[in-house]
Amino acid sequence: MLRKLRKSLIWYAFVAPTFILYGLFVAYPTFETFRLSFYQEVATQQQFVGALHYIRLLGNQVFLAALLNTAFLGIVFLMIIIPLSLVMASLLNNLRVWSNLFKAIYFLPQITSTVAVALVFSYVFQPNWGLVNGLLRQLGVDPLPLWLAEPRYVLTGSRAAVTILAIWVALGYYMLIFQAGLQAVPAELYDAAVVDGAGPLQTWWLITLPNLRPTFIFLFVTGTIDAMSRFSDLWMLGGPAGTPARSLQTIVLYMYQTAFESNDFNLASASGVILFVVVLILTLFNFRSFLQREFSGQSGA
C-alpha cells in the first residue's frame, strides 16, 4: 500500500500545479461568485441577505433589458450565421481552385483583435461618410441609415450594425468548422446516392445535412456560450452602458458596469449567477433537442 502510494507520488506532482491554479482561478472564483450573490456589504462587513439581489435583479428594468438584449442578439446572430456559413462552406468545398486562399481570407477577421475590429467598424458605420453609408449613397439610398446611432429595433439600427459586425468576424470560423464536418462525411454515402440517382441538392439535403449533426450541436453550444458572454466589441462601440439607449448592453456589460462603476460586487455576482444558469440551461437544451431528434430519427428508420 505504502509502495503503491509512493509510486503514485510522482503523478500527483504532475497533476498538482494544474489543480492548484485550477482551484485558485476556476473553482474558488466560481464558488465565490455564488457566495457573494447572497451577501451584502454593510460597512465593509459582508452580511447574509438571502435572495435579496435576485429579487432586486428580477425587478430591475435595466438588467431585464440587458438579458433580453443578450438573447436577442445571440438568437439573430445564430439564425443567420449557421445557414450562411453552411452554404458558404458547402460551396467552398466544391471549389477546385484557390479554396485555401479563400479560407485564409475569410479567416482574417478572426485573428484580428475584437477591439481593433470594433474600432474600425465604428468608422465603417459612421452615418455621414462611413464605408457602408458611402456605398449606400452611391446606390442612391435616401435617407441614409443611422446604424450605431439608432437604438430602436429596426433593420438598420445599432443591433443590426453589431450583428453584421459579428457575422463578418465569425463567418470564417464557422465555415472552417463546417468544412471539417463536411470532409468527415463518408464518401461511400455520396457514391451510393449517385448510384440511386439523387441530384446534387437531394444529396446535400438527405446525406450531407443529417451527417453534420455533431457539427451543428457543437456550433450551437459554443455559439450560445459566446453570444451569452459577449462583451469586448459592444464595450468598444457603446461603452459599459451599451449606448445608444442601452440598445447594446448585454449581461456581461451590465455585470461590468455594476461591479466596476457602481462598485456593487454582490449585485454583479448575482447577475453572473443568472448568466451561469442561463448558459447551463441553453447548453443542456441544445444537447437535448438534438439528441431527441437523433433518437426519433433512429426509431423512425
Next chain:
Amino acid sequence: MASSENVSRAQPVWTLRGWLSSHRNFQRLQQVIIFMIMVVGAVAMIAPFEWMLATSFSRSANVAMPRIPTFWPADPSSFNYKVAITNLPMVRYYLNSFIVTVASTLGYLFFSSLTGYAFAKGRFVGKSVLFIILLTTLMIPFEIRMIPMYLLMRQLNLNDTYAALILPFISGGFGTFLMRQYMSAIPDELIDAARVDGASELTIYTRIVLPLCGPPLAALTVLSALWRWNDTLWPLLVISDRNLFTVTFGLAMASRSQGIYTGVALATSAIAILPIMILYLFLQRYIIRGIMLTGLKG
C-alpha cells in the same frame, strides 16, 4: 477520338441548353458561379481593412472625410502614423503583449502537457475523479468568475503587474483535456520499454512523449497566443498602469481619447492589426490547422 466527341454532343452546342448538357461545361459554369460568390465574400472581408489603410494614410481624414469612400488616399502621407506613435508608446505595448503572450503560452503548454501525461499514462488513486472534475468545469465562462478573480488579485497585491495578466492563464482544463486525448493514443509499449530501461517519468515525459505531441502543442500555442494577445476584459479589470498596457488594451483605451481624429485613430488600429496579419500570412496553415483540430477559436 473524334467519334467519342461526337457521341458526347447529344445536343447542338450553339444553344445554351446544348452547351450545358455537356457534363464538363456544366461543371465549368458551376465552378465560375461558386468562384464569383467567393470573390464577393472575400471583397467584403478585405474592404474594411483596405478602407482603414487608405484612410490612415490620408492627413485630411482628420478634418473632413470624403463623402464617397475611397480605397486610395487622395493625399498620401505618413502624418497619422507619426502622430499615433508619438501619442502612444506602441513599442512598449508590443513588448508587453509579447511578454504576456509568450509567458502564459509557455506555461499553458507545460502544465497542460504535464498534467495531460499523468491523466493519459499515469496510475494513481483518484485519477478518474480528478479528470471528471476538470471536465465538468470546462464550460464555465471566464465572465462568471471574473469578479472574485479580480478581488483575489487585489488581495494578493498583484494588480498592475505582469503576473496578474499571466498567472490565471498558465493552466487550463481544455489544454489538459486535449493533451490527455492525444497522449492516450501513444502506445504503452513505448513508455514501458523506457521504464524498464530505468527512465524516470519526468525523462519519459520530456524525451519520449513530448516530441510526439507536435500537433496538439501547436494547436494550443495558436489558441493561447490568440486568447492572450486579444484579451480586453481581464486587462480592463486588473491593469490601470499605462506602462503595462498590451497592444489590444492600449488601443481600446486610446480610442476613447482620440476618437474624433479619424486618420490618427485608424492609423493606430493599423499599427495594432498589421504586424499580426503579416505573421498570419506566414503561419496561416498552422493557425487554421490548429483551430480545426481543437474546434475552438481565438
